[in-house]
Amino acid sequence: xxxxxxxxxxxxxxxxxxxxxxxxxxxxxxxxxxxxxxxxxxxxxxxxxxxxxxxxxxxxxxxxxxxxxxxxxxxxxxxxxxxxxxxxxxxxxxxxxxxxxxxxxxxxxxxxxxxxxxxxxxxxxxxxxxxxxxxxxxxxxxxxxxxxxxxxxxxxxxxxxxxxxxxxxxxxxxxxxxxxxxxxxxxxxxxxxxxxxxxxxxxxxxxxxxxxxxxxxxxxxxxxxxxxxxxxxxxxxxxxxxxxxxxxxxxxxxxxxxxxxxxxxxxxxxxxxxxxxxxxxxxxxxxxxxxxxxxxxxxxxxxxxxxxxxxxxxxxxxxxxxxxxxxxxxxxxxxxxxxxxxxxxxxxxxxxxxxxxxxxxxxxxxxxxxxxxxxxxxxxxxxxxxxxxxxxxxxxxxxxxxxxxxxxxxxxxxxxxxxxxxxxxxxxxxxxxxxxxxxxxxxxxxxxxxxxxxxxxxxxxxxxxxxxxxxxxxxxxxxxxxxxxxxxxxxxxxxxxxxxxxxxxxxxxxxxxxxxxxxxxxxxxxxxxxxxxxxxxxxxxxxxxxxxxxxxxxxxxxxxxxxxxxxxxxxxxxxxxxxxxxxxxxxxxxxxxxxxxxxxxxxxxxxxxxxxxxxxxxxxxxxxxxxxxxxxxxxxxxxxxxxxxxxxxxxxxxxxx
Amino acid sequence: xxxxxxxxxxxxxxxxxxxxxxxxxxxxxxxxxxxxxxxxxxxxxxxxxxxxxxxxxxxxxxxxxxxxxxxxxxxxxxxxxxxxxxxxxxxxxxxxxxxxxxxxxxxxxxxxxxxxxxxxxxxxxxxxxxxxxxxxxxxxxxxxxxxxxxxxxxxxx
Amino acid sequence: xxxxxxxxxxxxxxxxxxxxxxxxxxxxxxxxxxxxxxxxxxxxxxxxxxxxxxxxxxxxxxxxxxxxxxxxxxxxxxxxxxxxxxxxxxxxxxxxxxxxxxxxxxxxxxxxxxxxxxxxxxxxxxxxxxxxxxxxxxxxxxxxxxxxxxxxxxxxxxxxxxxxxxxxxxxxxxxxxxxxx
Numbered sequence: 005x006x007x008x009x010x011x012x013x014x015x016x017x018x019x020x021x022x023x024x025x026x027x028x029x030x031x032x033x034x035x036x037x038x039x040x041x042x043x044x045x046x047x048x049x050x051x052x053x054x055x056x057x058x059x060x061x062x063x064x065x066x067x068x069x070x071x072x073x074x075x076x077x078x079x080x081x082x083x084x085x086x087x088x089x090x091x092x093x094x095x096x097x098x099x100x101x102x103x104x105x106x107x108x109x110x111x112x113x114x115x116x117x118x119x120x121x122x123x124x125x126x127x128x129x130x131x132x133x134x135x136x137x138x139x140x141x142x143x144x145x146x147x148x149x150x151x152x153x154x155x156x157x158x159x160x161x162x163x164x165x166x167x168x169x170x171x172x173x174x175x176x177x178x179x180x181x182x183x184x185x186x187x188x189x190x191x192x193x194x195x196x197x198x199x200x201x202x203x204x205x206x207x208x209x210x211x212x213x214x215x216x217x218x219x220x221x222x223x224x225x226x227x228x229x230x231x232x233x234x235x236x237x238x239x240x241x242x243x244x245x246x247x248x249x250x251x252x253x254x255x256x257x258x259x260x261x262x263x264x265x266x267x268x269x270x271x272x273x274x275x276x277x278x279x280x281x282x283x284x285x286x287x288x289x290x291x292x293x294x295x296x297x298x299x300x301x302x303x304x305x306x307x308x309x310x311x312x313x314x315x316x317x318x319x320x321x322x323x324x325x326x327x328x329x330x331x332x333x334x335x336x337x338x339x340x341x342x343x344x345x346x347x348x349x350x351x352x353x354x355x356x357x358x359x360x361x362x363x364x365x366x367x368x369x370x371x372x373x374x375x376x377x378x379x380x381x382x383x384x385x386x387x388x389x390x391x392x393x394x395x396x397x398x399x400x401x402x403x404x405x406x407x408x409x410x411x412x413x414x415x416x417x418x419x420x421x422x423x424x425x426x427x428x429x430x431x432x433x434x435x436x437x438x439x440x441x442x443x444x445x446x447x448x449x450x451x452x453x454x455x456x457x458x459x460x461x462x463x464x465x466x467x468x469x470x471x472x473x474x475x476x477x478x479x480x481x482x483x484x485x486x487x488x489x490x491x492x493x494x495x496x497x498x499x500x501x502x503x504x505x506x507x508x509x510x511x512x513x514x515x516x517x518x519x520x521x522x523x524x525x526x527x528x529x530x531x532x533x534x535x536x537x538x539x540x541x542x543x544x545x546x547x548x549x550x551x552x553x554x555x556x557x558x559x560x561x562x563x564x565x566x567x568x569x570x571x572x573x574x575x576x577x578x579x580x581x582x583x584x585x586x587x588x589x590x591x592x593x594x595x596x597x598x599x600x601x602x603x604x605x606x607x608x609x610x611x612x613x614x615x616x617x618x619x620x621x622x623x624x625x626x627x628x629x630x631x632x633x634x635x636x637x638x639x640x641x642x643x644x645x646x647x648x649x650x651x652x653x654x655x656x657x658x659x660x661x
Numbered sequence: 662x663x664x665x666x667x668x669x670x671x672x673x674x675x676x677x678x679x680x681x682x683x684x685x686x687x688x689x690x691x692x693x694x695x696x697x698x699x700x701x702x703x704x705x706x707x708x709x710x711x712x713x714x715x716x717x718x719x720x721x722x723x724x725x726x727x728x729x730x731x732x733x734x735x736x737x738x739x740x741x742x743x744x745x746x747x748x749x750x751x752x753x754x755x756x757x758x759x760x761x762x763x764x765x766x767x768x769x770x771x772x773x774x775x776x777x778x779x780x781x782x783x784x785x786x787x788x789x790x791x792x793x794x795x796x797x798x799x800x801x802x803x804x805x806x807x808x809x810x811x812x813x814x815x816x817x818x
Numbered sequence: 819x820x821x822x823x824x825x826x827x828x829x830x831x832x833x834x835x836x837x838x839x840x841x842x843x844x845x846x847x848x849x850x851x852x853x854x855x856x857x858x859x860x861x862x863x864x865x866x867x868x869x870x871x872x873x874x875x876x877x878x879x880x881x882x883x884x885x886x887x888x889x890x891x892x893x894x895x896x897x898x899x900x901x902x903x904x905x906x907x908x909x910x911x912x913x914x915x916x917x918x919x920x921x922x923x924x925x926x927x928x929x930x931x932x933x934x935x936x937x938x939x940x941x942x943x944x945x946x947x948x949x950x951x952x953x954x955x956x957x958x959x960x961x962x963x964x965x966x967x968x969x970x971x972x973x974x975x976x977x978x979x980x981x982x983x984x985x986x987x988x989x990x991x992x993x994x995x996x997x998x999x
Contacts, residue, residue, distance in 0.1 A: 237718070239717070239718050241718075244713075247713075348784075357784075360777065360780030360781065360783075360784060361777070363776070363780060364777045364780055367772070367773075367776040368776060371768075371773075372769065375766075375768075375769050378768075379765060385753070385754065385765065386753055386754065386755040387755060387757070387765070388707050388755050388758050388760070389758075389760055390705075390757075390759065391715070391758060392705055392759035393758070393759055393760060393769070
């Protein structure tokens with residue numbers, strides 16, 4: 005019954021979202037404030053209906069209602085509760101439900117926070133949100149209905165892919181979608197700006213927090229996905245350049261560019277058409293990702309089961325939103341007032357270069373991901389574009405961006421005098437080279453390792469130097485303290501994020517360059533030695549999980565005589581799906597990760613295949629990303645973002661014309 | 662990202678003093694160069710059954726066979742390129758994760774440069790346009806100059 | 819700045835959409851691979867024998883002057899069981915010669931299956947190491963090659979041959995090959 009109610013609410017939600025789209029348009033045509041104002045209420049109502057619908061689906065999962073086809077296909081009564089809940093979005097239909105739930109949440113948030121945005125702009129934004137919402141709700145109802153009943157009902161569910169039973173994987177879609185869908189708000193604001201042909205500095209102030217918010221969520225979401233791949237796939241790698249990973253990476257690159265260009269747009273009231281274009285492209289990349297994951301045009305390990313009719317529907321959405329918005333851009337962007345001037349050597353100039361690089365990087369990832377399709381269409385040949393390609397083009401692209409990032413915060417706005425910071429740059433450069441040379445001297449490393457470590461130190465020192473220089477301008481101790489307190493949160497955010505990038509680079513470089521990998525086969529009692537650590541294979545025992553059987557090995561790891569820990573890698577067998585998986589065990593310390601994978605058992609001589617990876621500083625990858633995300637949050641908490649949503653109260657009445 | 666770093670690892674392994682190599686690898690095979698080359702090849706070849714993995718990551722039976730075959734060919738003294746060619750002859754270029762530098766893949770390889778180039782052209786246009794328009798507004802015509810001078814003079818008096 | 823710059827994103831996007839539409843409407847399975855061996859002579863391979871059955875030799879293939887099929891199969895492969903009846907049908911009803919390549923199998927079980935479900939194969943070659951399959955560019959069992967009368971590979975079918983496949987692809991190709999020259 006609840007399921008039918010949920011289904012009904014979803015159908016109602018579709019009509020509400022259509023109203024949310026249409027009524028503001030009528031309002032503008034008829035100059036009716038009342039019709040415009042309905043958009044707020046529509047967004048409230050849409051949120052309530054979608055939430056109810058979502059909860060009813062979730063209830064079907066929790067109560068293991070196998071009369072619902074989706075639940076029967078994807079759940080299992082023996083699954084732990086947490087995976088029943090997260091299983092809701094572990095499939096195509098349910099993940100779309102999460103998509104529109106997040107969308108409704110954003111529209112709701114905008115309606116509430118944005119009380120002071122001029123009604124006309126706000127209702128156009130909400131109207132575009134309504135269009136997106138109705139397209140996706142329609143998509144669910146017409147091609148991917150999660151509420152269909154099964155006759156006769158199944159007694160037991162069909163479980164789901166065992167490697168998907170992981171907490172990192174289970175919680176990463178919500179973050180990812182908070183990121184993807186958050187970009188819809190910047191998209192809708194851009195559409196509003198294009199329709200009204202005005203993008204003033206207050207407009208960009210409304211947009212920026214949403215870009216920052218989505219970027220932060222996207223960063224966390226991608227990191228969680230990558231963390232899952234690291235812990236679960238069993239190769240000690242954390243990024244595989246799979247089409248689905250790329251699908252989340254492209255919006256991130258575009259959002260990163262957007263984040264930077266919107267700083268220029270806000271501070272200096274320029275680069276507005278470009279910022280709008282980036283906002284359109286960032287959301288389009290989200291849609292494109294949806295298309296890639298769900299249409300089956302590309303091969304991927306992560307892709308959902310595909311169905312051509314869904315592909316066509318998403319293609320139509322892509323044409324409507326991306327095609328429509330880019331056409332509107334082509335028509336109206338030239339009419340936007342061009343902004344203030346700046347010299348190529350200035351903070352803005354540096355951000356322009358950052359934007360060029362990030363856009364080129366996003367375009368390159370897009371090219372590599374889609375190239376097999378192009379070749380197939382043009383020559384009927386089949387080619388693959390794999391990690392080796394992406395690695396060899398992406399890193400060289402990023403090097404200049406990092407070099408630039410090390411000193412560009414020191415540049416002044418508008419027109420920087422290079423002579424002023426010349427000495428500092430040389431100083432940081434020399435210090436970084438010296439430290440790197442020293443490190444490479446004691447550990448031995450190639451040119452690439454040198455470059456990676458150098459870039460990391462360069463960025464770190466540059467960021468720290470800039471920060472201290474601003475703080476230490478105060479003469480007395482008190483003055484310095486005051487400066488520390490009053491230093492804007494957004495500036496702290498930037499420093500944190502850049503330091504995060506530096507930590508990330510260090511982690512990525514060290515963990516790859518100095519990774520030790522041992523493949524061997526062991527019997528009980530055998531010893532493996534990695535980097536002065538002794539691994540003793542002590543015992544093996546059988547274990548039974550809710551839906552698997554496992555061989556669990558015990559490895560005793562002694563770093564020295566007093567420091568001993570144990571690791572328990574598993575080899576699991578899932579009878580329901582007849583799949584063997586390895587469950588790696590990881591000893592994660594601040595300065596290194598020890599990663600053990602238990603492989604096939606050799607029945608003849610009771611040997612187990614074992615792979616051991618020792619990766620120094622691997623945790624720095626996650627710590628770096630955490631810093632980046634924390635920087636985003638810090639920046640969001642800056643007063644100025646709230647101010648832009650509050651100060652307009654006075655003008656509110658003037659705004660409806 | 663890892664590719665270039667991988668080269669770094671290899672370079673590192675080649676350049677590091679032998680004492681750095683771990684001696685305890687229990688089944689150290691006689692020909693470590695072959696193993697090294699084999700591993701490089703595994704990473705550059707696609708597992709055809711579970712398509713988005715490289716051979717290295719795959720435990721599929723066909724992948725295991727292919728790995729065995731690759732090792733044998735390398736032991737026979739075949740070069741990496743010869744092994745690759747052998748596999749391409751049978752499975753097509755699809756098996757290569759690192760696309761070849763051929764006419765067909767030309768755009769794939771020069772694409773990143775084109776994108777950067779386009780970006781730079783736009784930035785250049787942007788700055789020159791700015792300078793042109795700003796020059797226009799910044800220089801005053803003689804009449805204006807006279808006027809400004811006049812106002813300034815009046816003020817000074 | 820001139821206005822047409824602003825159309826570049828739109829034009830790029832339209833190009834992308836064209837490619838996507840093509841891919842979608844042809845409804846191609848991206849994981850399906852064309853054989854690179856197409857229009858090449860069947861490679862000169864040597865097989866082991868499955869006891870009690872005719873040994874597949876390369877002379878068999880080249881001396882036969884009608885189109886034929888080469889089927890790669892194994893007793894452990896579930897889809898092969900599905901296609902077995904259809905192979906029998908091809909042999910008995912359409913009198914088509916089918917050569918079998920037994921892929922990495924337990925020979926006893928292979929024998930049992932042929933005893934139980936009938937033997938659709940004119941002759942059988944055993945590939946116990948999987949090397950022969952690699953030489954043929956096989957990437958999954960079952961796979962079926964259609965050879966013309968000169969022993970050239972003209973078509974590759976990946977996955978089990980279903981009734982639909984017989985009707986829509988296998989038979990039409992065979993008739994066409996027969997009519998040729």
